[in-house]
Amino acid sequence: MKETFTSRWSLLLAALGMAIGTGNIWRFPRVVAQNGGAPFLIPWFLFLFLWSIPLLIVECGMGKKTRMGAVGSFGCMNPKRTWMGGFVGFCTLAITFYYCVVTGWCFRFCLASFLDIISPGGGIPGGGLWGAETTVYWTAFNATKWQPVLFHLLAILASSWIIYHGVVRGIERANRLLIPTLFALLVIAVIRAVTLPGAAAGLNFLFEPRWRELLNYRVWLEGLSQSAWSTGAGWGLLLTYAVYMRKNEDIIANSFLAGLGNNSASLLAAMAIIPTVFAVLPLETARTVVTDTGPVSTGLTFIWIPRLFEQIAGGRIFLCIFFLALSIAALSSLISMTELGTRIVMDFGLSRRKGIVIVGLACFCLGLPSALSPTFFQNQDWVWGIGLLLSGLFFAVTVIGYGVERFRVELVDSTDNDIRLGKAFDIAVKFLIPIEFVAMLTWWFTQAILSFDPERWWHPFRTFSVGTCIFQWGVLVVLLIVLHGPIRRLLFERDVTVPGSATGEGA
Amino acid sequence: MTGSAIAMMIIICALVWGGFLTVFSVVWRIEKRKKTKNRAS
Numbered sequence: 001m002k003e004t005f006t007s008r009w010s011l012l013l014a015a016l017g018m019a020i021g022t023g024n025i026w027r028f029p030r031v032v033a034q035n036g037g038a039p040f041l042i043p044w045f046l047f048l049f050l051w052s053i054p055l056l057i058v059e060c061g062m063g064k065k066t067r068m069g070a071v072g073s074f075g076c077m078n079p080k081r082t083w084m085g086g087f088v089g090f091c092t093l094a095i096t097f098y099y100c101v102v103t104g105w106c107f108r109f110c111l112a113s114f115l116d117i118i119s120p121g122g123g124i125p126g127g128g129l130w131g132a133e134t135t136v137y138w139t140a141f142n143a144t145k146w147q148p149v150l151f152h153l154l155a156i157l158a159s160s161w162i163i164y165h166g167v168v169r170g171i172e173r174a175n176r177l178l179i180p181t182l183f184a185l186l187v188i189a190v191i192r193a194v195t196l197p198g199a200a201a202g203l204n205f206l207f208e209p210r211w212r213e214l215l216n217y218r219v220w221l222e223g224l225s226q227s228a229w230s231t232g233a234g235w236g237l238l239l240t241y242a243v244y245m246r247k248n249e250d251i252i253a254n255s256f257l258a259g260l261g262n263n264s265a266s267l268l269a270a271m272a273i274i275p276t277v278f279a280v281l282p283l284e285t286a287r288t289v290v291t292d293t294g295p296v297s298t299g300l301t302f303i304w305i306p307r308l309f310e311q312i313a314g315g316r317i318f319l320c321i322f323f324l325a326l327s328i329a330a331l332s333s334l335i336s337m338t339e340l341g342t343r344i345v346m347d348f349g350l351s352r353r354k355g356i357v358i359v360g361l362a363c364f365c366l367g368l369p370s371a372l373s374p375t376f377f378q379n380q381d382w383v384w385g386i387g388l389l390l391s392g393l394f395f396a397v398t399v400i401g402y403g404v405e406r407f408r409v410e411l412v413d414s415t416d417n418d419i420r421l422g423k424a425f426d427i428a429v430k431f432l433i434p435i436e437f438v439a440m441l442t443w444w445f446t447q448a449i450l451s452f453d454p455e456r457w458w459h460p461f462r463t464f465s466v467g468t469c470i471f472q473w474g475v476l477v478v479l480l481i482v483l484h485g486p487i488r489r490l491l492f493e494r495d496v497t498v499p500g501s502a503t504g505e506g507a
Numbered sequence: 508m509t510g511s512a513i514a515m516m517i518i519i520c521a522l523v524w525g526g527f528l529t530v531f532s533v534v535w536r537i538e539k540r541k542k543t544k545n546r547a548s
Contacts, residue, residue: 008538038515045522200508207516208509253534260527267523418537 002067003167004246010168011245012257013175017332018237019262020182022102023230025326026301028266029273033290035222037206039213041267043223048231048259051224051392051436054428055233056255057421058395061411063242064251069343070236072491077398082488083480084394088236089344090476091391093362094384095235096337098370098377100159100363103330104151107158108141109302110323117316130316134303148371153364159334160360163342166352167244171335178332185325186265189272192318193279202278202286206270221443224436229385231262234392237336240343251412252419265329272322273300280308301326338363348490379463383472389440390473396433404429445469 005011032040066076070092074085115127129137141147162174193199213219232238238258242251277300278286289304305322309315338359345355370377399407404426413420445466449457452464460471480487508516 008534012534038512038519041519045519203516204508204512207512207519209511209515250534253530253537256530257527257534260523260530263523264527267520418534 002244004244005172005241006168008246008249008254010172010176011241011249012254012261013179014171014241014336015238015254015258016179016261016265017175018241018336019230019232019258019333020179020265020329021230021232021333022099022106022326022330023226024262024266025186025269025273025329028226028230029270030291030293030300031222031226032206032270033274033287035219036210036213036216038209039211039216040219040223042214043220044226045263047224047227047436048263050428050432052227052231052233052262053255053259054425054433055392055395056231056238056258057251057412057425058399058407058429059233059236059239060242060245060251060255061407062395062398063239064245064249065411067243068491069240069243069347070340071344071487072347073239074394074398075488075491077402079488079492081394081398081401082491083477083484084398085236086480086483086487087387087473087476088234088391088394089340090480091384091387092235092237092337093341093359094366094380095388096334096341097363097367098380099330099334099337100155100367101148101152101371101377103155103159103327103334104148104153104371105298105302106323106327106330107154108147108151109306110320110327113306113316113320113323117320120316129306130319131310132306134306137306138298138302142374145372149368152367152371155331155334156338156360156363156367158331159338160356162335163339164353164356171241171339174335175332178328182325182328182332183265183268185321185328186268186272189318189321189325190268192312192314193272193275196276196279196312198279199275201283202275203271205278205287205290206274221440225440225444228389228392228436228440230266231259232333232336233259234388234395235340236391237333237340240340241336243343248416250417250419252417252421256419273305276308276312277304280311375463379468382464383469386441386444386469387473389437389444393434393437396429396437399429 005014032044062073062077066073068076070089071082071085074088075082109129112127112129116130119127120130162170164170165173194203228234238255274290277290280286281289290300292300292304306319309319309322312318338356341359341362342352342355345358346352350358370380407429408421408425412425413422448464448466453459453462456462456467457465458467459465460467462468
């Protein structure tokens with residue numbers, strides 16, 4: 001008997017924890033600034049309804065119907081598509097391997113900013129972020145090698161410890177504390193930022209409608225990509241939480257709340273960071289800083305933010321608040337990622353404890369190269385970040401195969417739900433998601449060919465090439481197809497009472 | 508801040524936060540109604 005969330009609010013907080021991650025606080029403000037501010041916000045908001053929410057609904061529906069993790073649920077929907085579930089599961093796990101490293105960085109900087117509060121002289125080892133040359137600080141942190149590895153391990157231990165306690169005492173309790181705290185910290189940060197003298201220039205930069213920018217296809221594709229990555233739609237994470245939904249739980253309103261809550265957090269983060277940059281720095285420097293990518297995309301967050309907070313009153317406390325919010329966002333997402341892996345292992349008949357040990361060890365060992373090598377980190381971020389778009393397509397393809405209308409009638413517009421969607425859902429899944437996938441894949445691959453690595457875009461062992469994506473995805477797909485039979489036998493022939501296995505399209 | 512930036516800020520915030528808070532309040536009311544119904548039965 002599987003555990004279930006004790007209330008709808010617990011499920012919602014867990015879903016928000018899954019959706020809100022480092023992408024909201026770290027990536028979003030930079031991408032908004034790079035794409036002209038307000039004009040970017042329009043496609044970003046629009047694609048929430050045209051990509052993210054339909055996929056969140058599909059995930060919720062599949063998880064609730066099949067009561068199995070990413071691999072098993074695809075197999076239940078159609079036995080021939082179990083390999084697609086394997087791709088979705090591995091893709092998210094591959095992201096988890098380096099996301100543990102990122103969470104470790106957040107923990108390290110949060111600790112440093114906290115130590116700087118309790119020891120303003122910088123006497124405690126591990127502090128010293130305050131007043132430091134942050135580029136040197138960041139380089140020194142990475143050069144020690146043991147520090148990124150240690151904090152990578154701490155991130156894994158923290159998320160494993162939480163999910164070890166199960167759904168109610170672990171995931172539910174943690175998110176009840178983490179998510180309200182995160183929103184409170186973000187609100188405090190926004191209030192501080194917008195009340196700084198000169199913050200209006202930042203708000204102006206963020207919200208000035210430059211309508212001509214909307215004619216730029218890049219703004220639309222970046223908006224779509226941000227929406228696809230930030231909400232966690234198509235990652236299999238909400239599917240995993242939906243396994244623990246109560247029997248008559250709503251799908252549609254919950255998916256809308258997860259998506260809108262994610263965008264609310266992103267907007268709060270942008271309104272906390274961009275006005276701060278413009279309040280402290282001269283206009284032209286501020287414009288450069290908010291768009292600074294830096295080493296492994298750390299420019300704005302880890303290099304500039306500490307420097308900027310030094311120049312505002314109460315900066316030490318607000319720096320700590322910022323890194324605490326970032327750490328909470330990272331941890332709440334890492335919990336859902338670790339649970340995804342553990343649920344998949346549990347579907348093979350192993351206990352939660354064994355599942356956590358297997359996933360934890362895999363995260364530590366396979367995350368080590370990313371902790372030690374920025375190049376490897378960037379390659380994995382590129383390959384599996386784009387792979388997520390493929391995961392999203394696999395969800396749509398599986399529901400199309402099952403019958404979009406049948407899926408909608410049975411699950412989306414059923415009596416369990418508070419809202420009805422109607423045929424808009426069919427159109428989104430059948431047409432919009434495949435079209436959006438083609439647009440995004442073409443866009444990112446074209447960028448790789450024309451600007452990231454024009455000389456060797458086909459090479460399988462280059463950091464940002466098309467070849468490395470095709471090669472790594474290809475190896476995974478071949479392995480999954482070869483192991484398709486044994487995987488199916490282990491998942492379904494072990495237990496004949498698996499719910500949903502007799503109702504699938506191909507069953 | 509320019510007038511158009513203020514207008515845009517209000518629209519975006521209303522759409523994103525307003526959207527979230529509206530769905531949240533709808534769900535809140537539904538849950539409250541369900542609770543009252545369950546108690547009555």
